[in-house]
Amino acid sequence: MKPAKDFLRRPFTTRVPELLVQSIIIGLIIGMIVSIFRFVIDKSIHFLYFLYPYLAAHPQWISLYTIFTFFICILVSKIIKPYLLDLSGSGIPQVEATLMGEHEVNWFPVLWRKFVGGLLVSSMGLFLGREGPCIQMGALVGQGFAENIFECSEEDRRLLQCAGIAAGLSAAVSAPLAGVFFLVEVITHSFKPKECISALGAAASADLVTIIFFGTRPCLYLPIAKKLPVHSYWSLITVGIVAGLMAYGYQRSLLNTKWLFSKLKIIPMQYHSIVPLLLVIPIGLAFPHVLGGSHYLIDSLFHNPLIIQEEKLGQLSWILIPVVFFLLRLIFSMISYCSSIPGGTFMPILVLGALMGTIFATVFIHLGLIPTDNYTNIIVVSMAAYLGAILRAPFTAIILLTEMIGTVEQVLPMIMSVFIAYLILALLGGEPIYTVLRKQMGFK
């Protein structure tokens, strides 16, 4: 047997510190970009909450707003046309293709066009997530710094792109660990120490910047008051099974909607955004608070159980309202995503999961099967199961929701329902959503 010096490396021979400093720098830059992106979208959506009720009350302005919408559509088409393949959708399939060496990206034009294009369409209230665009912008910043400033090797460029991905999601949702786990579970499928520690550095520093903008809470703060009692764990099985079935339905519908849009040859691809941009107007007039990503909707579902409003709302509304909202958001978020515009599906999936959870929770409570206090537990578990199954990324879903609810006491219930949903999806033949979207775009 030999002593320690034969096994430990010589001091100060590692390149890790250099890489970490680079990761922290790009993390800070990404944190800044994403914070501005989030801030502008948040303000715009809040403006819509004021604008649409005003339009509903003064319908004479609607036609003017419609003309404005056409103008936005043309502006967006000008921005996205030169890099349509890179700019349409969340951008995550394209990032995967880039890391696989299947695709080359010109980082700067794609970055600013995604930023401006994404801002424009999200600010109009389309049901789009900003998480995908933030992830893609993160990867592009990583690439840009690696190519132009740090002048890295090929291997280090990849590491910084990966760090950028983690930082992008971390800043988008203010949840640093979820950023890193998304990277390893969805994108790289590996857990190499150097890759992960640089991703952690970038994710934590990006999160620090968002703390300056938005405070220490996650972008969606869902505090849970009560533990789910063990004798109510059967409900997790129900949630898991239904979430798995619905996740499979979501995957099929999304791929088929995208395919149908590709058949829509009468309108050139860069103008497809006109479909959701026009459709959003009647939706906004009817239900302004459904618009957007939408944090507001989840927040209000979470804090105002519909069940207790039964007297006010009438006999069946406690179940009808979430069902209608679910269908509306399901269909319209598909149309929004598939119309070749820069916006993602991440938050829309979470919103659907939350609506599904509301349906479960109200039914269970109405039938006296679970205590009223556990309304929020079911919502959170349902969000995790639905997201975890569609992405086929159970860990990302569990870590993200845990960072959002702020306590680890729901980990075991979440694991159980995510696990079942994942299993159902796998049985039916579902695949990781970004992988199939990537293949559908023509990459390997």
Added chain:
Amino acid sequence: MKPAKDFLRRPFTTRVPELLVQSIIIGLIIGMIVSIFRFVIDKSIHFLYFLYPYLAAHPQWISLYTIFTFFICILVSKIIKPYLLDLSGSGIPQVEATLMGEHEVNWFPVLWRKFVGGLLVSSMGLFLGREGPCIQMGALVGQGFAENIFECSEEDRRLLQCAGIAAGLSAAVSAPLAGVFFLVEVITHSFKPKECISALGAAASADLVTIIFFGTRPCLYLPIAKKLPVHSYWSLITVGIVAGLMAYGYQRSLLNTKWLFSKLKIIPMQYHSIVPLLLVIPIGLAFPHVLGGSHYLIDSLFHNPLIIQEEKLGQLSWILIPVVFFLLRLIFSMISYCSSIPGGTFMPILVLGALMGTIFATVFIHLGLIPTDNYTNIIVVSMAAYLGAILRAPFTAIILLTEMIGTVEQVLPMIMSVFIAYLILALLGGEPIYTVLRKQMGFK
């Protein structure tokens, strides 16, 4: 572009459900084995807390107890001799070697010998962790079921061994996510979906069994009352730097102690346990509550800040007590680990981290640098930094401590200090501890 059916698999063609059922079965078995292991050790250590004060009061019995110790040493030597390479230490380096195809294990004899041998030495109060042995037993159960019951392919056997590793740690500390992350970060360095989901299934079901034995709390429950205020974050840098330096010192000392023990040719290897077994007697007579893994010590440090006992204990005791305990546990846990007996270093490292945290916290509070309320925050952050650096596994450390404290509000402070400690260790040339221990044992 093509429709969904061209990208999703045909339903009911996946083998995932079969694998998951197998993982859950081995998870339940491992949960059972580990729970019994934990239960017996806990009871024995509690008996020692009663026995040693009695011996101190009635010294005439000490010689009888010494003879009993010799008897235990001989018994242990009989148990470990036929499989000395597999049974000495935590077992994690051996598990790594097995998964790398460097080593073949005869699972059943190693399993029961590790169980009985580990019980005997841990029950005598040596400063050993049970986490390593539980991880190894988990891997062996996975291997045994794969070879003898499920009759799996080579690839599936590996998957079940991995699931067993995750289940072993999950059950040892009642923290399912930490089990999975230990597997991917320390052992496999990959994040393949099939591997992770089966590991998660095994870890969750193993955790469920421990819930039946011990309740829903982690084995070490460290609730934190107050957030660390942002203006005290400078303290994290101090903690990170010192923890990194100490982690490097730990790695060097452990490898060198093991090397020195290998020079101790006068006693055959299987009897080396006599060194710690005799040394533990005076330690137990002086400080019975320092004995064991030791959950009790962390718990008491956590809930009884020494700083407030200054009047009772005299001028400098608030700093002297943790320093003396730190040195005592550091030296004696090295001797315990390196004497070729079945026991690990995982919990002893956490205890050292907690003692280090106590020193930091008391100094900071004494100098008026941080609020008294944040005593526990510093302990937790210090545990994470020390463990994360020595294992070079920052994520495992952060997830484990988060599951232990039960809230995610300390994630960012933990990331910062673990990050710095990791960086310092990397700069000095430290390596992942189980990798270097594996190499020192002669594996690749």
